Amino acid sequence: MKITNICCIGAGYVGGPTMAIIAQKCPHIKVTVVDLNAERIVAWNDENVENIPIYEPGLSGLVAEARGRNLFFSTEVDKAIDEAQMIFISVNTPTKTYGLGKGMAADLKYIELCARQIAGIAKNDKIVVEKSTLPVRTAEAIKSILENTGNGVHFQILSNPEFLAEGTAVQDLLQPDRVLIGGESSPEGQEAIQALVDVYANWVPQERILTTNVWSSELSKLTANAFLAQRVSSINAMSELCEKTGADVNEVARAIGMDSRIGPKFLKSSVGFGGSCFQKDILNLVYIAKSYGLHEVADYWEQVIIMNDHQKRRFASNIVQTLYNTVSGKKIAFLGWAFKKDTNDTRESAAIYVSDYLLNEQANIAVFDPQVKEKQVLSDLDYLQTRSPELNRKGIQVMEDPYEVCRGAHAVAILTEWDEFREYDWQKIYDNMQKPAFVFDGRNILDTAKLGAIGFIVQSVGSTN
Ligand code: NAD
Ligand code: UGA
Structure with a gap:
């Protein structure tokens, strides 16, 4: 299937920049980014492109180029879902603040709402792409919601986690270390994977596009963030020991980073990592490990x-x-x-x-x-x-x-x-x-x-x- 119409639900730090790059690199695809947050959409459409809601070096230029041509920001979620062949779900997946798993588990209510909305609107077959970071096996839940709508439409669910870091989002999207796409092994699953590979192949070299099964893809995203955060906590743990012993953490980081097995990146000691995701x-x-009894x-x-x-x-x-x-x-x-x-x-x-x-x-x-x-x-x-x-x-x-x-x-x-x-x-x-x-x-x-x-x-x- 050749994709010519994409909808992205969620105009946040991931949805906005990711779709701006797809629109820039794929002029033949109409990309519509939708959000329930009307204020955010107004800001994305602001005449003065410097007022877009997300500050990222290089982003306003990209938006200025593609907006109104093949990149659109809208609150008309239903319309965009109806028209698209491929729908990215890029909504937030915060930590639960209530009930079972409070303070630990990911709150998937926004994801479920999207799935129900897609199920209610879709009148023809669609590919649904998980862009948000999700617990492993979420695709199963999405599939179950989509397939029980009774209107006979077929959905393929892909996992395509995003690895961009804020502050360097545009560069990370233009030259990703890799793009990861997980899908089913059935012929329909493989066809859906290929449709998404073809979108990325407009600017990402083929050897950097990895395809896996859905569960590996979902779990790889959590694993990548856990490893990155672990490096920061590891060097921060050493920083306290350095302060007691007269060693200098910058020198220690340099010395270990020159070992090619360790590598120099992500070894900056700091006041502690922040950000919405780590x-x-x-x-x-x-939470997932505990739920499997892996204490x-x-x-x-x-x-x-x-x-x-x-x-x-x-x-x-x-x-x-x-x-x-x-x-x-x-x-x-x-x-x-x-x-x-x-x-x-x-x-x-x-x-x-x-x-x-x-x-x-x-x-x-x-x-x-x-x-x-x-x-x-x-x-x-x-x-x-x-x-x-x-x-x-x-x-x-x-x-x-x-x-x-x-x-x-x-x-x-x-x-x-x-x-x-x-x-x-x-x-x-x-x-x-x-x-x-x-x-x-x-x-x-x-x-x-x-x-x-x-x-x-x-x-x-x-x-x-
Ligand atoms: P965000 O909060 O900036 O944006 C999410 C948007 O989704 C919000 O504007 C919200 O209004 C909208 N939304 C929620 N439910 C909706 C619905 N039902 N219909 C329409 N719009 C809806 O979040 P973000 O930082 O872009 O993160 C999105 C996902 O991507 C998360 O799962 C996050 O873990 C993952 N991720 C984030 C980053 C990052 O750097 N921020 C990087 C990689 C992955
Ligand atoms: C991180 C990952 O780097 C992305 O690959 C991932 O897509 C993203 O999370 C996500 O899933 O949201 P991000 O949080 O935007 O990206 O920024 P990072 O550069 O990873 O920094 C995270 C935090 O760690 C920051 O507070 C930063 O200051 C801190 N940090 C980072 C350090 O203290 N030391 C370091 O050496 C590196």
Whole structure:
């Protein structure tokens, strides 16, 4: 089957960029991205393309090129489903916040809603592609919903997990390490796989397109995220030992990374990993393992999360201890709020937990992030429900000028590794701070020798400087 009409349900961090690339690389395919969130769709259609709801380097240019030609953003979900031959499900799959599996299992209610909607609308055969990250064997549930609608339409379900990282989404999509497609071994399953392979083959070399059975594909996605997060927790575990022993975690990372079996990537020690997926996907993996009675497997992966929580807490408590065991009434400047640089996404950002800890210690926090607005910072804190919204607004201020954020502060904490932080006039920042002036570099991005020469007391993660 030659695909000429694609619908993607979910115009988020995955659906938006992924479909923009498909539209750019496949001018013969009409791509419609739909979402229930009307505000988000309005933003995707904003005349000024810089106002699209997701900040990713290179994305606005792509959208500007394809939007209105063969890329469309709409709230008309039913219409787009009806017209498409292939439907991507790219909706969110957060951790459950209620009921059985609360705090661990993936909440699949949005996925199920999509399946029911597709089942209700479809009048001809369709290929349904799982783009969201899902527990292994979810395709079974989707199939059961789709096949019991009684209208005689046939569906093929493919698993096609997304491996893009935020901040580099466009590059990751243009040149993926691999594209993974899982499908059934039946002739119809193989035909569906081929239809999706043909879409990607417009820009991805054939040898990078892997095809597997559905369960391997679903489980590979959880496995990839678990391995990546485990590397961060592993190097963060070593960072604490480095601080005690006089070893330097950057030197250790370099030394082990040169072993080609280990490799140099994903060995940056930090204040802890954040982002919408690592924690949620590992918790989901732990839940799945437990549900099969595999307790050792579950405990093994849970440790990655335990280590990460420890790293965030350790960073915050070190600030309090260093500032003479009290931050009450002291101004702490946060540079960065996003969970990593080059994104406006703040989900599960370490900054949220560090600030929560410091607010409990009655600190006054001032925040600057080049891409995150005040509304987002406050809603991230309110979401924790640690204290009333009024108290959050008393304890935290968000400003648009980094120098104002640092003015009068007792300490500056680096929470996100934005490049521009390196280039600031640190002498000016120093001159306007309380003395002694402390810097807690949670990302190890600053030149500690230069800052030390200015007069700062700098603490990095995983070294004693
Ligand atoms: P997101 O929250 O940014 O976007 C999901 C969108 O789906 C939202 O805009 C929501 O309104 C919409 N939606 C939910 N239910 C809907 C429905 N029934 N009909 C129409 N729209 C609906 O989420 P995201 O970050 O794009 O993640 C989506 C999935 O992709 C998740 O499973 C995630 O684990 C996975 N993933 C995310 C990333 C990433 O970098 N963010 C990378 C790889 C995989
Ligand atoms: C991650 C994976 O890298 C993607 O392959 C995957 O598709 C995605 O999750 C997903 O499923 O959502 P993302 O979370 O966007 O992508 O960003 P990463 O670059 O993986 O960073 C995650 C967190 O780990 C960030 O807070 C980052 O600062 C931190 N990190 C990363 C470190 O602390 N040290 C490192 O060496 C690398």
